[in-house]
Amino acid sequence: MKILTIVGARPQFIKAAALSRELGLRSGVEEVIVHTGQHFDANMSDVFFTEMDLPKPKHNLHIHSLGHGAMTGRMMEGIEGLLMTEKPNLLLVYGDTNSTIAGALAAKKLHIPVGHVEAGLRSFNMKMPEEVNRILTDRISDHLFCPTQTAVDNLMREGFEGFDCQIHRSGDVMQDAAMYYARTSAERSKVIAEQELEAGFVLATIHRAENTDDPERLGGIIQALNEINRERRVICPLHPRTRNLLEKQGVKPEFTVLDPVGYFDMIELLKAASMVMTDSGGLQKEAYFFQNPCVTMRDETEWTELVDHGYNVTVGADKERILGAYAQMKNASLDFSNDLYGGGKAAAAIADVLQGLE
Numbered sequence: 001m002k003i004l005t006i007v008g009a010r011p012q013f014i015k016a017a018a019l020s021r022e023l024g025l026r027s028g029v030e031e032v033i034v035h036t037g038q039h040f041d042a043n044m045s046d047v048f049f050t051e052m053d054l055p056k057p058k059h060n061l062h063i064h065s066l067g068h069g070a071m072t073g074r075m076m077e078g079i080e081g082l083l084m085t086e087k088p089n090l091l092l093v094y095g096d097t098n099s100t101i102a103g104a105l106a107a108k109k110l111h112i113p114v115g116h117v118e119a120g121l122r123s124f125n126m127k128m129p130e131e132v133n134r135i136l137t138d139r140i141s142d143h144l145f146c147p148t149q150t151a152v153d154n155l156m157r158e159g160f161e162g163f164d165c166q167i168h169r170s171g172d173v174m175q176d177a178a179m180y181y182a183r184t185s186a187e188r189s190k191v192i193a194e195q196e197l198e199a200g201f202v203l204a205t206i207h208r209a210e211n212t213d214d215p216e217r218l219g220g221i222i223q224a225l226n227e228i229n230r231e232r233r234v235i236c237p238l239h240p241r242t243r244n245l246l247e248k249q250g251v252k253p254e255f256t257v258l259d260p261v262g263y264f265d266m267i268e269l270l271k272a273a274s275m276v277m278t279d280s281g282g283l284q285k286e287a288y289f290f291q292n293p294c295v296t297m298r299d300e301t302e303w304t305e306l307v308d309h310g311y312n313v314t315v316g317a318d319k320e321r322i323l324g325a326y327a328q329m330k331n332a333s334l335d336f337s338n339d340l341y342g343g344g345k346a347a348a349a350i351a352d353v354l355q356g357l358e
């Protein structure tokens with residue numbers, strides 16, 4: 001079983017790290033990793049390969065900093081060439097980026113089966129490029145690895161049981177990664193000491209286009225975090241694109257802004273924080289894994305089970321609503337003892353399926 005894995009963006013390196021380790025243990029499975037180049041800064045890409053022992057990509061397409069059409073098109077072209085030379089039995093894609101849809105389309109048209117890790121997620125907001133990518137990738141995938149029952153239900157509602165594909169409720173590989181790397185992160189991270197952090201701060205991230213590209217939304221978020229920072233320290237590792245846009249728009253954060261951090265630093269920040277405020281998909285779950293309440297600065301979330309259980313509130317980007325949610329969540333008493341994401345066994349479940357394929 002030869003698997004060609006496509007990665008390109010930060011959350012995909014983290015998800016792939018969990019599954020690649022497991023695939024490496026399986027006899028008869030060979031994995032070739034392709035990096036599309038979508039994320040290319042050292043602290044958005046290289047750091048994850050080094051820290052997480054993710055095998056170095058055999059191929060890097062170096063495609064980045066382009067519009068959606070050009071990026072996706074060039075990725076398809078590059079991946080198609082590699083599929084013809086590498087001749088894998090299956091192509092594996094993760095999540096919802098342009099690298100995901102480009103890989104799935106290229107493989108499907110060559111009749112190479114596609115496995116989609118993190119299938120079935122929906123925000124029901126078709127203005128999000130991620131939503132378009134995930135719906136189309138799901139539709140042409142042969143193996144849909146769903147992280148949650150909600151994701152399985154979404155596929156059922158869309159009629160996937162009538163399609164020629166297999167749906168697996170595998171659990172979430174991000175929990176596998178969080179649990180595995182949390183064992184050693186304290187020894188390998190210095191962020192708490194370097195930033196002179198005391199436990200109890202608010203950990204914030206902002207990167208989603210719907211927030212960063214809209215001056216009103218971005219302004220609302222920054223003003224709210226500025227105000228919270230007067231009461232409780234706010235620490236924000238900031239995506240380079242958000243930092244550039246803030247400078248362009250003349251918005252000034254008064255809280256602690258860091259360059260993007262590696263995964264060990266992120267885990268140590270999550271362990272010491274008392275709340276997460278984010279527009280990231282991954283961070284919403286990591287807040288839960290490390291028992292922090294979460295305020296999601298988006299209008300909707302794909303991880304609705306977190307909201308249903310009271311761990312997360314979605315508030316959009318209005319300053320007053322964000323402040324209201326912060327006040328509500330800082331006093332919330334939450335029981336984190338249930339298991340929403342498979343308890344760290346997702347990679348094994350997915351590898352079982354892949355190893356069993358002809």
Ligand code: UDP
Pocket residue numbers: 010011014205207237238259260261262263266279280281282283286
């Ligand atoms: N992350 C990280 N360093 C950072 C910010 C995020 O290691 O400075 C990790 C985070 O812990 C999570 C993943 O990157 O595992 C989430 O990526 P991102 O927020 O870019 O994408 P999304 O999850 O929204 O697709």
